[in-house]
Each structure stands twice: as structure tokens, then as C-alpha cells.
Amino acid sequence: MNLSFLGGAGQVTGSQYLVETGSTRFLVDCGFNQGTDDRGEINRHPFAFDPGSMDFVLLTHAHLDHCGLLPRLVREGFRGKIHCTGATLDLATIVLLDSAKIQEEDARFEERRYRRNRLPGPPPGPIYTILQAEQALARFEPHAYEEPVSLSPEVAVRFLDAGHILGAASLDIALTEEGVERRLAFSGDLGRHDRPILNDPVLPARAEVAVLESTYGARTHDPWDETLANFQETIVSTLGRGGHILIPSFTIGRVQDVLYCLSEMARSGQLGGAQVFVDSPMAAESTEAFLRHQEYFDAETRKRMASGRSPFEFPGLHFTDSLEESMALNDMEEPFIVIAGAGMCSGGRIRHHLHHHLEHPQDEILIVGYQAEETLGHEIVSGAENVEIFNQPHEVRAHVTYLDGFSAHAGQNGLVDWATKVVGQGQRLFLVHGEQDSLAALSALLTDQLQAEVTVPARGDSFAV
Ligand SMILES: [Zn+2]
Ligand SMILES: [Zn+2]
Known part of the structure; x- marks a missing residue:
């Protein structure tokens, strides 16, 4: 051959x-x-x-x-x-x-x-x-x-x-x-x-x-248990200080991993009633595709689904579709978690959220994916003090956490x-x-x-x- x-x-x-x-x-x-x-x-x-x-x-x-x-x-x-x-x-x-x-x-x-x-x-x-x-x-x-x-x-x-x-x-x-x-x-x-x-x-x-x-x-990656513990701790402490959490995410696979982790936190009360927004029509579509193909899930996830604990449907979870719904999040004072694309912040709705939250010291940018060089996401995880979004300078005052273990x-x-x-x-x-x-x-x-x-x-x- x-x-x-x-x-x-x-x-x-x-x-x-x-x-x-x-x-x-x-x-x-x-x-x-x-x-x-x-x-x-x-x-x-x-x-x-x-x-x-x-x-x-x-x-x-x-x-x-x-x-x-x-x-x-x-x-x-x-x-x-x-x-x-x-x-x-x-x-x-x-x-x-x-x-x-x-x-x-x-x-x-x-x-x-x-x-x-x-x-x-x-x-x-x-x-x-x-x-x-x-x-x-x-x-x-x-x-x-x-x-x-x-x-x-x-x-x-x-x-x-x-x-x-x-x-x-x-x-x-x-x-x-x-x-x-x-x-x-x-x-x-x-x-x-x-x-x-x-x-x-x-x-x-x-x-x-x-x-x-x-x-x-x-x-070699960080072990999953460690990643999950860091993820939970970051969320709990940000919500505790009244902050907003922005999670830039790839829309196929990674969004669902993040929801899996958040769903258990929501059910055990760790989110303190904070709302979770998936702000990406493509992520909503891919989540529907996941729900149509449950035969591909592992035994543990299938068990969760069977007992009514779907990782993709839980109290406080919303999928925002229109731009109006997305923009309405900018006026929300109470703590929330928003997951949006693009995964490396190089485009998509996450840029609008970063534009509104990057300068708030109580907020958190939680990075759960690989950030290629020369992307906004890479600048943020590399500790840049200032970045440009929509041709406007922004001081990075929010917390930034990078978790490698979601790979x-x-x-x-x-x-x-x-x-x-x-x-x-x-x-x-x-x-x-x-x-x-x-x-x-x-x-x-x-x-x-x-x-x-x-x-x-x-x-x-x-x-x-
Ligand atoms: Zn691949
Ligand atoms: Zn590949």
C-alpha cells in the first residue's frame, strides 16, 4: 500500500x-x-x-x-x-x-x-x-x-x-x-x-x-480530579465575593464538559442559586446533538440521565439565543456564570462579555481550553496587563485562572x-x-x-x- x-x-x-x-x-x-x-x-x-x-x-x-x-x-x-x-x-x-x-x-x-x-x-x-x-x-x-x-x-x-x-x-x-x-x-x-x-x-x-x-x-496533563477540584474552588470563591464568571469555551465538547461539572455543583447547592448562561447558539445546537446520541455516553453519565440528573438540564441553566438576550446579561448585577465562544476569545460573544467584565477585580476569567499564540485568550492567560477589544484598551483587573486538565x-x-x-x-x-x-x-x-x-x-x- x-x-x-x-x-x-x-x-x-x-x-x-x-x-x-x-x-x-x-x-x-x-x-x-x-x-x-x-x-x-x-x-x-x-x-x-x-x-x-x-x-x-x-x-x-x-x-x-x-x-x-x-x-x-x-x-x-x-x-x-x-x-x-x-x-x-x-x-x-x-x-x-x-x-x-x-x-x-x-x-x-x-x-x-x-x-x-x-x-x-x-x-x-x-x-x-x-x-x-x-x-x-x-x-x-x-x-x-x-x-x-x-x-x-x-x-x-x-x-x-x-x-x-x-x-x-x-x-x-x-x-x-x-x-x-x-x-x-x-x-x-x-x-x-x-x-x-x-x-x-x-x-x-x-x-x-x-x-x-x-x-x-x-x-502530560494535570489529573482530572485535581482539575475538577480547582474548577469548583474557583467558582465557589468568585460567587462568594459577588463576582461574575466568564468561561470562554469551544462549542463542541468543551461546553458539555463544563455543564457536566456545573450541573453537579448546582444540584449540591454550591452555586448558591447563581444562574448559568450558555451564550452561543452553536453550543445550544451541539448540546441538542449530545442529547440525541446518549448511546455514546459512558455508563456514569447514562446513569445520571436515567435518574433525572441530566448534566444538560438543571435549575438555573439557560441557553441564550438572540443577541438581545446576550446583551441583557451586561446589565445583570447579581453573580452569574456565562459560557461563550470562541474558545480562544478570537471572536464570538465572549468578546462582548470580556469587554464588560475584564476591568472588574471581583470577576473571574476561567480558561478551560488551549489558547494558541497571537489570540486574545493567549494574551490573557499569559498575564497581559492591558489588552485591546473592539479597538479599545482594557486593563485586565479580573482574576484569571487557567485549567489545563479539560484537554x-x-x-x-x-x-x-x-x-x-x-x-x-x-x-x-x-x-x-x-x-x-x-x-x-x-x-x-x-x-x-x-x-x-x-x-x-x-x-x-x-x-x-
Ligand atoms: Zn479533534
Ligand atoms: Zn485534530
């Missing part, structure tokens, strides 16, 4: 891997490149293959950096099926329609800018439209975890619970070439053990060739555990989906521990394996 690393190699975003056997060609993921540098333009670069020649796509999960370019693939001639789990289909619908909407808005903005400044045209159009996202979604075919899916005479796959976000899968692929069956494993984005709502990751069978993500290849990615120990169990002696392991320092650290560690060939491919590299 031939394995090509067309994206998500030497970097975290833009996952795109091409597998070719005797007569079958397929992609694993086809994600958006995200970042503050010039990576955005990459999303318009021609594909390294003819989309019409691809037999099918296997999609590991609904994050934009894994599914974001699928509408372009379909627009440019792909006519096969996109296989994934049922929850991934539901969440990818939210993610892709939102992405298409943002692109249509950006394109309209550019059109006006070109016209106003009399720039030589034409302005760049949207990478894809809402209609094109819908056409891509029509090609999705959902499968249950563990179900053996035969895709061609040569290829069969099982989607295994990766424990990363709802519906996220690792792939256990059986490839038959010239009568010989071999296994190819993709970790996808790999989650962690003992996290709320989701099951622990399920490992693929031993594989001849494996591809492992490396986001946290260089470090949905396995730490170094989880990645090593996966590699040791999946990669056999003398087999091949490729490390992807990480920044250079993480890839280097994990590669050194695994080369030492496994009797296998460990490779860190660069974007565009191809291997006959």
Missing part, C-alpha cells in the same frame, strides 16, 4: 491522509488548516490528487480541522461516500454549515472592500457555500462503533471509540492485497481515560502500519500507551498532528521504547509500506 501525508503532518491542523492499495484509493479526513499565519490560503490550494478518482473517505470526527475541506472535495468532483459515526454526522452538520456561513460572510465583506477601494478583482469567493456544504453532507454515511464495514473487496474498517469528542473514532482498517491481509490503524484525535461524559479510548488491534496523533507528545487529547503517557499496545515489533509507526517540538519529543521516546520504525513525515511525503 501507499500512504501519503497531505496535511496534518508537521502541524496540528489540516488532517488529510491518502491511502492507495492495488485498486482502491481513499482519504482519511479532509480538514481545514487553521491558524493565525498564512495557513489560511492553503485551504484554496489544489488537491494533490483528482477528487473524482477517490473511492471513499473515512472521517474520524467532526472537528473542523478534520472535516472542513470535505465540501470542496465534493465540489471538485468527489462522488463517493463519506463514512463516519452517527454522532460525527450530526456534529459535522453543525460545524460545516457554520463554516460555510462564515465563509459566505467573509466573501461578502471582501467584495465590499474590493469595491470601496477600487481594487483589481475579482475578490476571493467563499471556499465553499452553504449549499455546497449541504451537498457534501448528503454523501455522509453513518455507522455504529465496532460495526465491521466492508468498503471494497480490499478494504474493511471498524470505527472505534477514540474518547476525544462525541462520535470521534480511531480506525481499525483491514487491507487485503494479493491475498494477504494487513492492518492499518489511525488513532484519529485520541482522548483520555476517566473523562466526563465519554468512554475511555478503545484501542485498535495490533497493526502493521499505524498513524498516531501527537498533539501533547511532549507533556480532550491524550497526554504523552496516553500516546505512549497507545503506541505500545498497537504497534508490534518491527512494524511502522508514523507520528502526525503535532507541532515540531511535540513530534520530536514523542518520536525520541517511542524510538527508544518500541522495536519499531518511527517516522515523522512532512506534508507531502509518501511511503510505500
Whole structure:
């Protein structure tokens, strides 16, 4: 077989891997490149293959950096099926329609800018439209975890619970070439053990060739119990001094983790009756998707649901939809908790809340997610004394707490555990989906521990394996 690393190699975003056997060609993921540098333009670069020649796509999960370019693939001639789990289909619908909407808005903005400044045209159009996202979604075919899916005479796959976000899968692929069956494993984005709502990751069978993500290849997270205790303590002490709590959050997965923690606090009286607002229409939609897919929950969460203690419906919880409802929060004196996107404060409603609360010493900015460099969130967690929001300077006088333990990615120990169990002696392991320092650290560690060939491919590299 031939394995090509067309994206998500030497970097975290833009996952795109091409597998070719005797007569079958397929992609694993086809994600958006995200970042503050010039990576955005990459999303318009021609594909390294003819989309019409691809037999099918296997999609590991609904994050934009894994599914974001699928509408372009379909627009440019792909006519096969996109296989994934049922929850991934539901969440990818939210993610892709939102992405298409943002692109249509950006394109309209550019059109006006070109016209106003009399720039030589034409302005760049949207990478894809809402209609094109819908056409891509029509090609999705959902499968249950563990179900053996035969895709061609040569290829069969099982989607295994990766424990990363709802519906996220690792792939256990059986490839038959010239009568010989071999296994190819993709970790996808790999989650962690003992996290709320989701099951622990399920490992693929031993594989001849494996591809492992490396986001946290260089470090290990704080334990969950410690994170939860810090979270509770921060909330209780802020409410105790009459402060407001702002939680910037990614809208798929992280919002639900935060609600899980808050629901128990609300029920045990630790919130003292304070209201909780989820101020993001997309977070409301993704929470509904969670409620439609309770079969993906772990045993503890299912037990809570069955006994009427849903983490997503509790006294004092509100989902604000309209901008008017969102703005009304600015006038609320009594302590409250608001969860809003964007997760790195780079856009979205959280900026309005920061604008109103950042200068209040009794308030709290509780950061529960990764903050990439050059984002407002990164400035805030790095201890900046002054930041700019809506072109206005703001002194940071609110408390700031950063909790690393909410991460949905396995730490170094989880990645090593996966590699040791999946990669056999003398087999091949490729490390992807990480920044250079993480890839280097994990590669050194695994080369030492496994009797296998460990490779860190660069974007565009191809291997006959
Ligand atoms: Zn992911
Ligand atoms: Zn990812």
C-alpha cells in the first residue's frame, strides 16, 4: 500500500491522509488548516490528487480541522461516500454549515472592500457555500462503533471509540492485497481515560502500519480530579465575593464538559442559586446533538440521565439565543456564570462579555481550553496587563485562572500507551498532528521504547509500506 501525508503532518491542523492499495484509493479526513499565519490560503490550494478518482473517505470526527475541506472535495468532483459515526454526522452538520456561513460572510465583506477601494478583482469567493456544504453532507454515511464495514473487496474498517469528542473514532482498517491481509490503524484525535461524559479510548488491534496523533507528545496533563477540584474552588470563591464568571469555551465538547461539572455543583447547592448562561447558539445546537446520541455516553453519565440528573438540564441553566438576550446579561448585577465562544476569545460573544467584565477585580476569567499564540485568550492567560477589544484598551483587573486538565487529547503517557499496545515489533509507526517540538519529543521516546520504525513525515511525503 501507499500512504501519503497531505496535511496534518508537521502541524496540528489540516488532517488529510491518502491511502492507495492495488485498486482502491481513499482519504482519511479532509480538514481545514487553521491558524493565525498564512495557513489560511492553503485551504484554496489544489488537491494533490483528482477528487473524482477517490473511492471513499473515512472521517474520524467532526472537528473542523478534520472535516472542513470535505465540501470542496465534493465540489471538485468527489462522488463517493463519506463514512463516519452517527454522532460525527450530526456534529459535522453543525460545524460545516457554520463554516460555510462564515465563509459566505467573509466573501461578502471582501467584495465590499474590493469595491470601496477600487481594487483589481475579482475578490476571493467563499471556499465553499452553504449549499455546497449541504451537498457534501448528503454523501455522509453513518455507522455504529465496532460495526465491521466492508468498503471494497480490499478494504474493511471498524470505527472505534477514540474518547476525544462525541462520535470521534480511531480506525481499525483491514487491507487485503494479493491475498494477504494487513492492518492499518489511525488513532484519529485520541482522548483520555476517566473523562466526563465519554468512554475511555478503545484501542485498535495490533497493526502493521499505524498513524498516531501527537498533539501533547511532549507533556502530560494535570489529573482530572485535581482539575475538577480547582474548577469548583474557583467558582465557589468568585460567587462568594459577588463576582461574575466568564468561561470562554469551544462549542463542541468543551461546553458539555463544563455543564457536566456545573450541573453537579448546582444540584449540591454550591452555586448558591447563581444562574448559568450558555451564550452561543452553536453550543445550544451541539448540546441538542449530545442529547440525541446518549448511546455514546459512558455508563456514569447514562446513569445520571436515567435518574433525572441530566448534566444538560438543571435549575438555573439557560441557553441564550438572540443577541438581545446576550446583551441583557451586561446589565445583570447579581453573580452569574456565562459560557461563550470562541474558545480562544478570537471572536464570538465572549468578546462582548470580556469587554464588560475584564476591568472588574471581583470577576473571574476561567480558561478551560488551549489558547494558541497571537489570540486574545493567549494574551490573557499569559498575564497581559492591558489588552485591546473592539479597538479599545482594557486593563485586565479580573482574576484569571487557567485549567489545563479539560484537554480532550491524550497526554504523552496516553500516546505512549497507545503506541505500545498497537504497534508490534518491527512494524511502522508514523507520528502526525503535532507541532515540531511535540513530534520530536514523542518520536525520541517511542524510538527508544518500541522495536519499531518511527517516522515523522512532512506534508507531502509518501511511503510505500
Ligand atoms: Zn479533534
Ligand atoms: Zn485534530
